[in-house]
Amino acid sequence: MQVARTPRKPNHRLAGAAATVLIGLTSLTAIAAPSSAAPPGSQDSPACSSSSTRLEAGTAQAPQNLCVPAAATDDTSTLLVWNKPDVYGDVVDYRVYQNGAPIGTAEENARQFSPAQEYVDAFRARDTDGFHAKTVAHNFTVTGLSPRTKHTFSVTGIRADGSETPASGTITVTTTPKRHTNVVTAPAYKAKGDGTTLDTAAIQKAIDTCRTPGCTVVVPQGTFRTGALFLHSNMTVELQEGARLLGSDQPEDYPLEKGYYLYPVPEPLPTEAEYRNYLRPPSLLNVLPGDNGRSKEGREPGAVASNVRITGKGVVDGNGWKRTSTGTVTDEAGNELPQYVASSAGKVLEDGLLAANQFRNAKANPDALTGIVNRPDTFEDSVLYGQYRSSLMTFMGVDNLYLEGVTADNPAFHGVMIVDSENTTVNGMRHTTYNTNNGDGLEFGGTSNGIVLNNFFDTGDDQVNFAAGQGKYGAQGRPSEDVWIFNNYMRMGHGGIAVGSNTAAWVQRVLAEDNVMYKVETGGLRMKSTSDMAGGGRNFLFRDTAMACMGSSAFIMTLSYNQSPSGYVAADSATFKDVVVRNVSVDGNNSPSCGMAVSDSKPVIDIQAGPALGEGTATLSNFTFQDVVFRNVNPANIKGLTNSVFDGVTFQSVRNNANPWRFDQYSTGNSFADVSPAPAALPAG
Structure with missing residues (x-):
């Protein structure tokens, strides 16, 4: 490790100056x-x-x-x-x-x-x-x-x-021509919107007959209880203000035969005994292939649908979980946010609504769980819990997907899943899923050219998460790439921008900028995988971001993530590389004034990689932390980081006045310029 002896003057937050936007280049003067x-x-x-x-x-x-x-x-x-x-x-x-x-x-x-x-x-x-x-x-x-x-x-x-x-x-x-509209309460469809009547058939009929290019299905004010709905090309669903699509809490309203495989089934079929693939139940809103996404070809972007839009000020409510005893919390802007019970596989029957009923149904009727590739002899509760809950929205094989304005609320599983798609935009949504178990805001899997802007996130898991397949066979799939995330407010949840743990086909070329993160619990930039997952993440630019009241670490990059059983075939170690963090402020890690528990155990930069974690675990390389300022934080803890640069990094205050720099012996080839305080003798072990 090299420490610059004649540091330049810091340029924190680039006040009055600017940097180029190419990953890896140093800042330029205006x-x-x-x-x-x-x-x-x-x-x-x-x-x-x-x-x-x-x-x-x-x-x-x-x-x-x-x-x-x-x-x-x-x-x-x-x-x-x-x-x-x-x-x-x-x-x-x-x-x-x-x-x-x-x-x-x-x-x-x-x-x-x-x-x-x-x-x-x-x-x-x-x-x-x-x-x-x-x-x-x-x-x-x-x-x-x-x-x-x-x-x-x-x-x-x-x-x-x-x-x-x-x-x-x-x-x-x-602009487009004026759109033809199908209002779901019209006499031709007869949806009731009374919160009690099951309106699935009426709404689906409005969708199925909306075939004029650009046709819009209008859901007016009211509560429309419904099961799984399926969209098609060249249509818009407009949820008007006061409209709520309320998911049924009955498993039969999400028929498994209309569901999907999260990842395609390889051909020829894998011979390894550990390989499994499960047919999941459909979500509340869906675009899915006719073969349930079993074939890789059938889920290429555009193969299933093109030009699909969901807009408006209404709510898509998955009816997944019960509220907490208080039900709501008043947030930092003075608004009320829903609060759902934090649960797990062991508590779902007590805490869940749809989540409980789907888990109970799967456990009571294992013979009805069709479509499993390499079916196990018995089902552990963790498998049933992880495979047989419905997400809120799933879009697979779509070219040109546009989501705007609607609120995504209370999913039984994940929030909005965008899989094997291209040219997708999520604009101005509210994601109110806290603290639903696994309640991610957005998940991109094998998707390219995505834009995420103007969203409010208050989630029960990661806010924006990326996946790209698992292990040996996942490495043959599509990468998640070219995604632009900006002008969002990210609250609570786990990772703000999260990668993994499924990384086999790579997550790459992500630009995250001009976001504010507040009370995020587990890493504003969170990159997680394992020593046998393959692939990883590369070419990230995370810049111009303000982070406050972080629940644990601000930056997490780990290859020791605890992967739950999922039936993948092991491959080489994943890794993360070519990551730039520039012009970022971090305040209040584990600050009691933010309502978080005070602890010395959560390093502000937590990097876990390299041989210290076990034979075959890759190191991480070519990271740049430039013009980053910290205060009220714990020291970093860095293992297995190589050939990286810390330039203009300042720790204004560190818990117990500790030296913030902690590296293991496998963190080699790193350099420091204009850092404060300077590292002690390195490596520090």
Whole structure:
């Protein structure tokens, strides 16, 4: 390990300066340049692509890659997103121009359309000493448009002194024709919405007859009790304000024969005795292959459906678990949030609703559990619990998926699962699943070109999680890649941005920026796998993020995750590499003022890899922590980290005034510049 002897002056939070956005490059000083008009020419309705996450080095001062997420434009509105300039340290907002005239700024727009923004504003108001990294909105919802009309748009950055940057390129967006609607309470469908009548057949009929391209199924105000519903191409489900899809709590309303395999079944069938694959029950809302996702070819993006949209201000309620005795909690913005009982396989019959009934049914009727590949002789409770609960939404094999505005509430298992899909956007949702067991907000599996923005998360598990298959056969699957996560507020839950534990086909090229994390319990950036899982995570840029009141560690990268039994065939060790953490503030790890337990046992940076964990366990390499500031935290504990850089890292206060740097003997080739306090003699063991 090398320690720089002549450190430069720290540039924490990049105040008044900026960095390039290419992973692995050092920061550049802002270069003054006059504002200029948008470049000549335009691009018509440009869909966002992987260029937004595969950022290149440069010194551009104009906003970059202005685009429209797939399926985000309808007959009256559109969504604009863009990358920040290469040089952006003094940019405090963005101004949007429509047909050459200004129509507002991104921060103002976020206060109107993003459920995350009131929490971000409250967080900023509490940051009275300016400790935290500053986040900036860089998206804009345009409303009030007319069907079949064209509009041009461009964006400029607004600097702290009020001047504007050069403009982005100009794009042209054309709205869709006016949509045909099927209202589920109409006489043709007869859904009741009284909270008691089972409306599955009525709503499914409205979906099945919604075949005009762009057709919209409208769910009006009311509580519509329903079982599993199945969507198709070229349609929208609009949940109007006051509408609630309430999941039935009866297992028969989620028929197993209409369910799905989380991962395809390899051909030829694996011969290893430990290989298993389970047919899971469908979710409340579904897009699924006709063969249940058994074949790899049948679940390629677009093979099942294209252009699927779910929008509105209504609620999708999985009816999975009972509330706690108090039922709600008042959060830091003064709003009430639902609180569900924290449970487990051993307590589900006491705590669950749909979760309890599905577990009980699976345990009582093992012969009805069809579709199992390499069926075991007996079923452990942990297997039944892990395979036979319904998630809230599952989308498999979709090209162009757009989710906007709805609340995802109380799933029996996971929240929103997006599997083997492409060109997906999740915008402005509320994920209120705390503390439902395994209640992730979003899960991406084998999915590419995803955008996650403006969401409010209060989850019972990871907020945004990535998976990519298990072990030997999972390594043959699709990677999860090119996902852009920004302008979200992440509360409670486990990992904020989480990878694994299923990593076999790699999770790669993820850009997470301008997010606020508060009371996240287990790692703002959490990367977890095992020594026999294969693959891992690589090419991550995690930047411009404020983190406070963390429940345990701020950064977790481990290859010793306790993997529950799942029937995969072992392979080589997973690893994590080429990860950049830049311009991040962390305050209050294990702070009693945040309601978390005080403990010395949770290191603020917790890296567990390398030979110290066992033979064959890989090390992690090529990490960069740059311009990161910590206070009120525990020391780091780093095992098996190699060839990495700590540049401009400051620990303002560490519990018990301990030296924050702890490395094992397998952490070699690391360098330090401008760190405070400086490491002691290294390695420290």
